[in-house]
Amino acid sequence: MQDNESDIYLILCIIYSGLASEVKRLKTGVAGMDELLEGGIPEDFFVAVTGEPGCGKTIFSIHFINQGIIEGDKCIYITTEESRESIIRQASQFGMRFGDAMNDGKLIIIDALMGREDRWSLQNLDPEALVSKIIEAKKELGYGRARVAVDSLSAFWLDKPAMARRYSYFIKKVLSKWNFTILAVSQYAITTAESFGWGIEHIADGIIRFRRLLRGGELKRFVIIEKMRQTNHSRYLHEIDVKPGVGMVVLRRVEMRAEDYKLPPEVLRKILEAKRKSEGIL
Ligand SMILES: Nc1ncnc2c1ncn2[C@@H]1O[C@H](COP(=O)(O)OP(=O)(O)OP(=O)(O)O)[C@@H](O)[C@H]1O
Numbered sequence: 001m002q003d004n005e006s007d008i009y010l011i012l013c014i015i016y017s018g019l020a021s022e023v024k025r026l027k028t029g030v031a032g033m034d035e036l037l038e039g040g041i042p043e044d045f046f047v048a049v050t051g052e053p054g055c056g057k058t059i060f061s062i063h064f065i066n067q068g069i070i071e072g073d074k075c076i077y078i079t080t081e082e083s084r085e086s087i088i089r090q091a092s093q094f095g096m097r098f099g100d101a102m103n104d105g106k107l108i109i110i111d112a113l114m115g116r117e118d119r120w121s122l123q124n125l126d127p128e129a130l131v132s133k134i135i136e137a138k139k140e141l142g143y144g145r146a147r148v149a150v151d152s153l154s155a156f157w158l159d160k161p162a163m164a165r166r167y168s169y170f171i172k173k174v175l176s177k178w179n180f181t182i183l184a185v186s187q188y189a190i191t192t193a194e195s196f197g198w199g200i201e202h203i204a205d206g207i208i209r210f211r212r213l214l215r216g217g218e219l220k221r222f223v224i225i226e227k228m229r230q231t232n233h234s235r236y237l238h239e240i241d242v243k244p245g246v247g248m249v250v251l252r253r254v255e256m257r258a259e260d261y262k263l264p265p266e267v268l269r270k271i272l273e274a275k276r277k278s279e280g281i282l
């Protein structure tokens with residue numbers, strides 16, 4: 001090879017390796033959140049969104065889907081805890097027009113709560129039925145990058161928590177063949193986590209954990225990125241807020257030690273004891 005040819009070859013190799021290592025990211029649609037994630041959630045990732053009731057999991061998922069609608073992604077929202085209408089209403093409070101997006105063929109909301117007989121409802125919480133319904137929805141929406149929010153995935157193993165890991169592995173494996181970036185909402189129950197170990201958390205490519213606390217008589221909400229593969233993400237707790245007419249925003253980094261927001265070990269022990277007693281294990 002001539003000298004100038006080998007130089008060109010070297011330059012091409014550098015450009016190619018740069019392109020290959022570049023991670024494409026999807027914006028979350030929440031002001032201030034992408035900065036914690038080096039720009040967003042990597043494409044094709046399966047991300048667990050966890051936290052206690054009322055801490056913002058659904059609202060975060062709604063923002064993620066709305067951002068997809070804005071960017072022309074194919075969007076699928078599965079709702080198990082609220083009806084389709086409730087999700088549309090919640091989104092509309094933040095100026096997001098989910099009804100229009102559905103009419104325009106950009107969004108399908110699969111209702112797994114109401115048990116209706118329509119095409120985009122699930123009659124029971126069966127992981128195989130979920131996966132085939134998601135694939136059917138994707139075919140309906142057509143070719144292209146897709147976002148899926150399953151709110152919640154943990155509802156699918158509500159009465160059999162020991163299946164959490166197997167079910168989430170199955171769902172991730174099947175859906176990974178498609179160009180889906182998935183948010184899997186997982187309700188955080190101390191008792192379930194302690195009794196059955198990690199379910200979705202090891203299988204997920206990322207974990208976004210929301211928290212809520214009473215501070216000085218006021219309800220405060222927080223977020224921490226506990227895991228995001230291929231990402232130099234923030235490792236700090238941030239305070240968030242849900243603003244009327246706007247939705248979720250990240251406010252500021254807070255100085256808090258884990259002991260400040262985790263339950264004291266004694267309280268945790270008592271909760272577990274009560275749970276085991278009620279199940280007749282003790
Ligand atoms: N229009 C609004 N303006 C201000 N705050 C709102 C508005 N709508 C909802 N919220 C706040 O968001 C909370 C609900 O958040 P979200 O539904 O995302 O919780 P979640 O984590 O999904 O809870 P769950 O596990 O019970 O489903 C409400 O309890 C309320 O505090």
Ligand SMILES: [Mg+2]
Binds near residue numbers: 057058081
């Ligand atoms: Mg919710």
